[in-house]
Amino acid sequence: MYPADLKYDTEHEWVRIDGDVVTVGISDYAQDHLGEVVFVDLPAVGDTVTAGDTFGEVESVKSVSDLYSPVSGEVVKVNDALDGAPETINDDAYGAGWMIEVQLSDPLELDGLMSAEEYEAFIASEA
Amino acid sequence: MTEQLAHTPSIAPARGPRQLIFETGSLESRCVEVPALDVPSASMEEMLGGRVRQTALALPHVTEVEIARHYAHLASMNFGVDTGMYPLGSCTMKYNPRLNEDAVRLDGFAGMHPSQPVSTSQGALALMAGLADALAEVSGLPAVTLQPAAGAHGELTAIMVFRAFHTANGDPRTRVIIPDAAHGTNPATVSMCGYEVTTIASDASGGVDMDALRAALDTDVAALMLTNPNTLGLFDPNITEITSAVHAVGALAYCDGANLNAIMGKARPGDMGFDAMHINLHKTFSTPHGGGGPGAGPVCVTEALAAYLPGPVPVRDGDVFALEWPEHSIGRVRGSHGNFGVMVRAYAYILALGGAGLREASEQAVLSANYLKSRLRDAYDVPYDRPCMHEFVLSGARQRRDFGVRTLDIAKRLLDHGVHPPTIYFPLIVDEAIMIEPTETESLADLDRFAEAMLSVAAEAAATPDLLHGAPYTTPVRRLDEVRAVKQPDLRWRPRT
Numbered sequence: 001m002y003p004a005d006l007k008y009d010t011e012h013e014w015v016r017i018d019g020d021v022v023t024v025g026i027s028d029y030a031q032d033h034l035g036e037v038v039f040v041d042l043p044a045v046g047d048t049v050t051a052g053d054t055f056g057e058v059e060s061v062k063s064v065s066d067l068y069s070p071v072s073g074e075v076v077k078v079n080d081a082l083d084g085a086p087e088t089i090n091d092d093a094y095g096a097g098w099m100i101e102v103q104l105s106d107p108l109e110l111d112g113l114m115s116a117e118e119y120e121a122f123i124a125s126e127a
Numbered sequence: 128m129t130e131q132l133a134h135t136p137s138i139a140p141a142r143g144p145r146q147l148i149f150e151t152g153s154l155e156s157r158c159v160e161v162p163a164l165d166v167p168s169a170s171m172e173e174m175l176g177g178r179v180r181q182t183a184l185a186l187p188h189v190t191e192v193e194i195a196r197h198y199a200h201l202a203s204m205n206f207g208v209d210t211g212m213y214p215l216g217s218c219t220m221k222y223n224p225r226l227n228e229d230a231v232r233l234d235g236f237a238g239m240h241p242s243q244p245v246s247t248s249q250g251a252l253a254l255m256a257g258l259a260d261a262l263a264e265v266s267g268l269p270a271v272t273l274q275p276a277a278g279a280h281g282e283l284t285a286i287m288v289f290r291a292f293h294t295a296n297g298d299p300r301t302r303v304i305i306p307d308a309a310h311g312t313n314p315a316t317v318s319m320c321g322y323e324v325t326t327i328a329s330d331a332s333g334g335v336d337m338d339a340l341r342a343a344l345d346t347d348v349a350a351l352m353l354t355n356p357n358t359l360g361l362f363d364p365n366i367t368e369i370t371s372a373v374h375a376v377g378a379l380a381y382c383d384g385a386n387l388n389a390i391m392g393k394a395r396p397g398d399m400g401f402d403a404m405h406i407n408l409h410k411t412f413s414t415p416h417g418g419g420g421p422g423a424g425p426v427c428v429t430e431a432l433a434a435y436l437p438g439p440v441p442v443r444d445g446d447v448f449a450l451e452w453p454e455h456s457i458g459r460v461r462g463s464h465g466n467f468g469v470m471v472r473a474y475a476y477i478l479a480l481g482g483a484g485l486r487e488a489s490e491q492a493v494l495s496a497n498y499l500k501s502r503l504r505d506a507y508d509v510p511y512d513r514p515c516m517h518e519f520v521l522s523g524a525r526q527r528r529d530f531g532v533r534t535l536d537i538a539k540r541l542l543d544h545g546v547h548p549p550t551i552y553f554p555l556i557v558d559e560a561i562m563i564e565p566t567e568t569e570s571l572a573d574l575d576r577f578a579e580a581m582l583s584v585a586a587e588a589a590a591t592p593d594l595l596h597g598a599p600y601t602t603p604v605r606r607l608d609e610v611r612a613v614k615q616p617d618l619r620w621r622p623r624t
Contacts, residue, residue, distance in 0.1 A: 038613040061609045062552040
C-alpha cells in the first residue's frame with residue numbers, strides 16, 4: 001500500500017524522486033479516506049510551489065481538501081488527464097493518478113520527508 | 128441474493144407512474160371547460176401588434192384526476208419530517224407546527240405588500256418588533272436585524288458589521304479565527320468579507336484548545352467565530368475564558384447560532400461574552416426548511432454594534448411602529464424586510480410555547496440526544512464520549528476497519544429500514560462521522576425505532592457487509608452515481624420528440 005521507493009509527508013502526499021525532478025501525488029490512504037474523487041484543481045506549468053503551502057485542491061463526494069506541497073520548486077508538468085478522469089486518483093494513486101512534477105529548488109527538503117515505513121507508523125499513530 | 132435482500136425490512140418502494148406532468152395525459156385531456164365567449168371577440172394579432180406566438184406551448188394536457196394522482200404519487204415518494212424522523216445533525220429538523228401555517232395565512236399577513244406605507248403596515252411592524260424582542264431575550268443580545276435570509280447570510284451580515292465596527296475604530300484588522308469543528312460556512316463568510324482564516328485545532332475533549340487560541344490571538348485578529356455547543360454537540364466549559372481572551376486583544380466574538388436549540392432559556396450567548404450571533408428561524412423556531420426554505424437568519428448584536436446593523440429596522444414609539452436606519456448602518460442586506468412569512472411562523476411558535484415552553488423544548492432535545500447516544504454507544508464508536516447537548520457524533524471507524532463497511536453504506540442501508548439517515552462525514556475532525564440530532568419533537572417510540580434501525584444496521588455490517596455495499600434496495604431509486612452526477616449534471620428536462 002505504501003511503495004518503498006517513494007517518500008511521504010504528514011499531509012499524505014507522496015513524491016517519487018528522479019534527480020532534481022520529483023513527481024507528486026496523494027497516498028492510497030488519502031484517496032481511500034477522501035472517497036470517490038470528483039474534481040482536482042492543480043497549478044499550471046511554470047507556477048511555483050512551496051513546501052508546506054497549498055498547491056491545489058481535491059474534491060470528493062465527501063469533502064473538499066487542500067493539497068499541500070511536500071517540496072519547493074517550479075511545476076514542470078501537470079497531469080491534465082485528471083481533469084476528465086479524476087477517479088484515476090482512486091484507482092491508481094501511485095501511478096496514473098500522479099498530479100504534478102516539480103523541478104526542485106531545494107533538494108535538501110527531501111530529507112525532511114518520511115520513508116514508507118515511517119509513513120505507515122505515522123498513519124498508525126494518527127488513528 | 129439481491130432479490131431476497133430486497134425483501135428485508137420495512138418500507139415498500141413507492142409505485143406508480145414515473146413520468147413528469149408534461150408527459151402525463153393526452154392532447155384531448157382537459158381539466159376545465161372554459162365558458163363560451165360572451166363579449167365581442169377581438170383579434171389577437173391586432174391586440175398584440177403581430178407578436179403572437181406561432182408555435183404551441185408545451186403545456187401539460189391532463190384531467191383533474193390525473194393531476195391529483197400525479198402529485199399524490201410524488202408526495203408518496205417524498206420523505207420529510209411529516210413522514211418520519213429526520214435526524215440530520217446540525218440541521219434541527221424539528222416538526223413544523225400547523226399553527227404556524229395558520230398564522231401566516233391570516234389575510235392581513237398573506238395579503239400585504241412590502242412596499243405598503245408604514246401607516247398601513249403597523250401590524251406587520253409590530254410582529255417584527257415583537258419577534259426581535261423575543262430573539263434579543265433568548266440570545267441576550269439587545270439589537271436585532273431580521274433581514275438576513277439564511278444562516279450563512281446572517282454570518283456574512285455579522286462579520287460585515289464587525290468589519291464596519293473595526294474600521295470605524297481605525298483598523299479593520301486582517302484575520303478571523305475559526306476552530307476546526309466549525310461549519311464550512313464560517314470560513315466562507317470570512318473569505319467573502321476579505322479576511323484571512325486562521326484555523327485552530329480542537330482539544331482532546333472536543334472543545335477550543337485554549338493554548339492554540341492564545342497563540343493565534345493578536346491585534347490583527349478581527350474576530351473569533353465559534354459554535355457553542357459545537358458541531359460535536361458539546362458545550363464548551365471554557366466559554367467565558369474564550370470570549371475574554373478574544374476581547375483582550377480588541378477582537379469580537381461571534382456565535383454561530385446553528386445549535387441554539389440546545390440552550391434556549393438555559394444559557395444566553397450574550398452572557399457568555401459573544402458580541403453577535405445569528406439565529407436560524409428555520410431550525411430553532413420551527414419554520415420549514417430543506418428543499419429550498421426559504422429560511423431566515425436574524426442577527427442579534429450588543430449595544431456597541433447596534434449602530435452598524437443593516438437597515439431599516441422596526442422601532443416602537445409607544446403604540447406606533449416606525450422604520451429607522453441605524454446611524455452607521457452597513458446598508459440593506461436583503462430586499463424589502465427579509466422573509467416575512469418565515470418571521471410570522473417563528474413568532475407564532477415563540478408565542479405558542481412561551482419562555483417556559485422554549486426552555487422545555489431545549490431540555491427535551493438534549494434528553495433525546497443523550498438517550499439515543501446511550502442506546503448506540505456499544506454498537507458504534509463514540510469519539511468524544513461525554514454528556515452531549517442536542518446532538519452527538521458517532522464514528523463508523525470500527526465498521527470500516529473490521530468489515531469494510533463505510534459510513535456511506537450505513538446511511539444507505541438505513542433507508543431500507545425506513546429511516547432518514549443522519550448527517551454523515553461531518554464534522555470533518557471525526558473519521559467516518561455520523562452526526563445525529565433527534566430534536567425534541569420525536570416520541571420515545573420513534574427514538575427507539577431509530578435506535579433499533581441503527582443497531583440492526585450495525586449487526587448487518589458485521590454479519591453481511593456486502594448487503595450494505597449494495598443498499599438501498601427498497602427506495603424508488605437505488606444507490607445513485609454521485610461521481611457522474613457531479614461530472615455530468617443533467618439539470619434540464621427536454622420534451623420528448
